[in-house]
């Protein structure tokens with residue numbers, strides 16, 4: 001579903017962010033990306049969505065080589081990928097319902113589809129009763145649930161999560177992880193960058209560890225790491 005082949009990425013004026021990274025992630029896997037700050041985790045995720053382009057090597061997503069996709073095809077690539085971030089990135093003046101509906105409207109889904117799917121997905125994330133709230137009226141955990149609903153409402157093949165629990169307390173974090181686990185169980189491939197050793201150690205999923213842009217460990221049912 002996601003394959004990086006000898007991928008290298010350097011930003012202007014910085015050291016290399018990823019160096020000869022080769023990784024193959026199958027459909028339906030749940031993968032943790034771990035490593036110290038600056039090790040290249042976010043860069044990895046941004047290459048998958050083509051927010052960044054590799055300098056060397058190839059990035060394959062759902063059977064397409066992303067680097068050579070023409071610009072007009074990039075939106076179609078992104079329809080297959082839901083993204084969740086540490087800072088939620090909700091539209092502050094729009095309600096919970098509108099935030100999630102927007103994700104369907106921008107890809108031209110008919111109104112009737114929006115009307116049925118948005119309440120359904122908000123029920124799934126446990127926010128069926130907060131449709132009319134604004135993000136600012138919700139707790140951090142609830143805001144992240146809205147963000148996950150928005151990322152998943154289109155049933156993407158892939159869900160990328162960059163430190164999704166970074167701003168949340170441990171019990172809220174556990175709820176978010178249960179939700180991501182449920183989404184993964186529907187067959188969605190989940191790749192999550194995290195610094196949270198407790199999560200990684202309790203889930204025991206595949207762990208890919210980066211250090212200064214290089215994969216130093218790729219372990220099935222892994223733990224966060226030695227000395228973490």
Ligand SMILES: Nc1ncnc2c1ncn2[C@@H]1O[C@H](COP(=O)(O)OP(=O)(O)OP(=O)(O)O)[C@@H](O)[C@H]1O
Pocket residue numbers: 011012014015016017035036037038039040041042043044
């Ligand atoms: N837009 C950018 N411009 C220049 N350098 C960048 C840019 N984004 C990342 N970098 C650099 O690339 C390297 C990898 O950064 P990246 O954000 O991928 O790491 P990370 O593992 O996600 O870090 P963190 O855990 O702090 O989010 C770092 O040295 C960083 O400073």
